[in-house]
Amino acid sequence: MLLHLTGVLDAEALARAHALLADAPWTDGAATAGAQAVHAKRNEQLPPTCDAALALQSLMLGALERHPGFFSAALPKRVFPPMFNRYGGRTNTYGAHVDNAVRYVPRTGERVRTDLSATLFLTDPAAYDGGELVIDDTFGERRVKLAAGDLVLYPGTSVHRVEPVTRGHRVACFFWIESMVRGDDQRRLLHDMDRFLMHLRSTVGETDPGVVGLTGTYHNLLRQWVDT
Numbered sequence: 686m687l688l689h690l691t692g693v694l695d696a697e698a699l700a701r702a703h704a705l706l707a708d709a710p711w712t713d714g715a716a717t718a719g720a721q722a723v724h725a726k727r728n729e730q731l732p733p734t735c736d737a738a739l740a741l742q743s744l745m746l747g748a749l750e751r752h753p754g755f756f757s758a759a760l761p762k763r764v765f766p767p768m769f770n771r772y773g774g775r776t777n778t779y780g781a782h783v784d785n786a787v788r789y790v791p792r793t794g795e796r797v798r799t800d801l802s803a804t805l806f807l808t809d810p811a812a813y814d815g816g817e818l819v820i821d822d823t824f825g826e827r828r829v830k831l832a833a834g835d836l837v838l839y840p841g842t843s844v845h846r847v848e849p850v851t852r853g854h855r856v857a858c859f860f861w862i863e864s865m866v867r868g869d870d871q872r873r874l875l876h877d878m879d880r881f882l883m884h885l886r887s888t889v890g891e892t893d894p895g896v897v898g899l900t901g902t903y904h905n906l907l908r909q910w911v912d913t
């Protein structure tokens with residue numbers, strides 16, 4: 686399942702992110718690629734513990750916490766500290782690869798199983814050509830290029846790539862989520878049910894017996910599948 690979350694960063698947060706990125710110490714992205722991915726990866730990244738990255742991480746994590754759709758869609762157990770990359774010039778592409786199943790958090794060594802991959806676009810799509818995130822979905826290839834501040838969530842199991850950026854630079858934030866609900870299908874059912882329940886709450890009201898009953902069913906399904 687691919688999910689597009691709009692407005693995860695608002696205009697003010699985007700301006701703050703761009704200010705932090707202006708003097709950021711970009712380095713070769715190959716340093717953090719796995720054994721297969723390193724052959725495909727040609728981009729730049731922020732060192733994960735530099736001052737700019739740490740300030741950007743807290744900006745991102747705060748925004749994710751406030752976004753109404755993120756919790757429902759991801760049911761996060763652990764979120765890998767967000768990282769930042771840049772594509773352009775000679776370091777402008779990332780060929781087909783699958784992300785490592787387990788990532789180790791810098792400094793703490795905590796393990797995060799990568800149930801979900803996330804990319805938040807930071808650059809206005811009119812400012813660069815190319816740079817689509819291409820994800821092999823069960824329905825075929827999906828090409829993703831979002832407005833600045835928008836996020837795509839996709840299964841960590843997907844083969845994906847970033848097309849060459851042929852004009853300008855594309856800056857994005859990327860990270861992984863270990864979900865309380867490991868299975869993509871179950872997580873999707875819960876997210877759909879939650880969305881339909883929100884719709885019912887706004888139309889028939891919180892106290893409607895159907896809404897009360899279905900809210901119970903949502904939590905009973907979650908209780909069956911959750912792994913805290």
Ligand code: NI
Pocket residue numbers: 782783784845
């Ligand atoms: Ni990747």
